[in-house]
Amino acid sequence: MISGNQDKNGNLVIKIEGSLSAYNAGDIKDRLLTGFTNHQGVILDINGVTECDTLGIQLLLSARKTAEMLNKTFNVTGDSPSVQDMLTGLGLEAEDFPCVLKED
């Protein structure tokens, strides 16, 4: 399940529940793109993510790259053990996503 709201800084807050994986990577990608086009930036809330795979992580990497290119905000907030496990498993470090480990 994906839902979105705008926060006070003009960022789109996208909340992902359940899966961040091959099953919905396409949907999330579209959401992220809309966010970057129509808003100041995107805040991705992964608190509810219970399932994550390599494609999910790759999507986050791509979003980060996009934000850098467009000079927009991209933050990941929330704490999801499955995302964290996947990051470790893939040899990425939490420092690659500074917000993953912190509660907002």
Add this chain to the structure above:
Amino acid sequence: MNESNRFIEEFCHEAEELLSGVEDAVLDIEENPGDQEAVNRLFRAMHTIKGSGSMFGFDAIAEFSHHVETAMDKVRNGTVPVTKTLIDLILVSRDRITAMLAEANGDGPPADPREGEKIIASLKALLSSHGAAAPDENPPKETPEQASEPAKPVQQNQAVYRIRFSPDPDIFFTGMDPVILLYDLADMGECSVVAQTEKVPDLENLSPESCYLFWDIILTTAKRINAVKDVFVFVEDKCKIDIKTVEEEVITSEQMPGPRLGDILVERGDIDRKTLDKQFGTRKKIGERLVESGALSKEKIKSALNEQTVVSKMHKSAAASTVRVPSDRLDKLINLVGELVINQARLTQVASNREDTDLGESVEEIERLTGELRDSVLNIRMMPIGTTFNKFRRLVRDLSSQLNKEIELVTHGAETELDKTVLERLDDPLIHLIRNSLDHGVEPPGLRELKGKPAKGTIILSARHKGTNVVITIQDDGAGLNVDTIRQKAVEKGLIPENAELSDKKIFAQIFAPGFSTAKEVTSISGRGVGMDVVKRTIESLRGRIDIDSVPGEGTKITLILPLTLAIINGLLVSIDDDFFVLPLMSVEECVEIKSKEIEMINGRNILNVRGDMVPYIRLRDRFHMGNRRPEKEHIVITDVNDSRIGFVVDHVIGGHQTVIKPLGPAFKNIKDISGATILGDGTVALILDTNVLLESA
């Protein structure tokens, strides 16, 4: 010992280690002729023996190993195929070098030079039959620099692999997530994974189902490169997989603390030497400079840094793990720690009698520290049983071809650790038991097929920890023990009465009687009946137990249960009058309280009824002539010794006691039923009873 002697001894030690590695490698090659890694190991070992041999003046050894080395070189190049003849020759050569070493060391008969010439001649014949030139007549003398090749670090079987794994972009359509492969690699050893994200595009260009990531992995593992390749076996067609062994020279080079980052990057092909050199004008760290100048991505550097750390670490641990200590120094240390433990127990007791919290606290701390000290000192003596297991591979191979049987030796739990003294004394009994399995147990292939078993027999040798004991089993899938034959033989020898009703287990136990053999004919391998009794005695002298299980037609399983160490015993402390005794807790089953009157009633037969079971007992008070002041209530400790239940009557059972064993000294060497002594906290001596001997004398 003078200097040169020390070097010679050092050389002999090293050569022995190398030779046992040679044996392993040869057997590996025999199992898997394509094992290039094993061929290389073999070649290197021979090369080092040759080199250090000539450095220390063992020219004969150097010359001999030169010929073997040449042969291995041909195998390495693929000129000479791996055949049984070759394997046999290499094994014979290995034994020959061992004999030469023993001679050089002064503890072996002079090796017959003719034998060596014969081996060399056969080697040459083998080589020339494959069109390979025979080795040079005169091996080039190695200069000491060449010869003192890096003494291979102890964990020479550990290799560092550098893997770059770039999955097929469409890998997800096959239902495979690359992370699974990364997990598999992580299971193989120490694994550091760095994801390379540079190819991941921005969202606009991202196809959400394609894989853009690729990985740099540094894997430190004891597994062979083929095992590493196997991880990728299902994806290797479409994915780019690059596996390289990180050069050994890099690991063993002595001058440098580790390879330099720049060199690693050039070697990986991430950067060319020119770009690298350009950066050398500035003073910053090379990695930072390269990232700043945009020559390389952060991940690339991170991955190379990772490799640097792993390799440096390996280098360090290689240096740290090769401390060789004479075992008498270790024994002294253990003795001292034993004394310390005893004195600490005394101190604890003294402190508990005074009500002084400060004293109590520090004494408690000392107690904890002594315990840790004792455990870690005992740990130093622990050695994996694997080295012993490896020796048996050769034994099984040679014997089975001698007997025309096909037998495979499977080992489990090679990493199980045992006290060095126990391990050393286990060699002979284990050899004996394995020989028995080979000779009497496993049937010839023809007979096996008739019985519907695979022609190839299996002997499983396994070791595992169980509490404070180690359990070693030798299991074969052979004919099993024949209860009737053993029974008949035992009756003939007068070991059991003709009409005795005995369980199968009791009958099996008869094979431990001296001079017992049921083999119809005596072979060179076994059947003389000298042995099983020795095996049993050795195991018992190690405070161990031996059990036999056998199913006719399905095989025999022999179980050895041994204490982890001989220096400490887990005992049950008991007392008679004011004297203390320790019974090995391993054999204790239960303790029962009995009234003096109850014993009186059945006295004369020395048998006690324990919940319907008739248990014979020994009154230790009588056994040790300790007078007749029996208390109202006595205790009986029921033990299981060689599958018989036997009780020992004592005054009081005090409780479990982990004690450091002290030998009794030469004056008491004829006292068999006491195996040692220990000193209790208050300074009293407690004697450790040998239940096996007590049972026999009952």
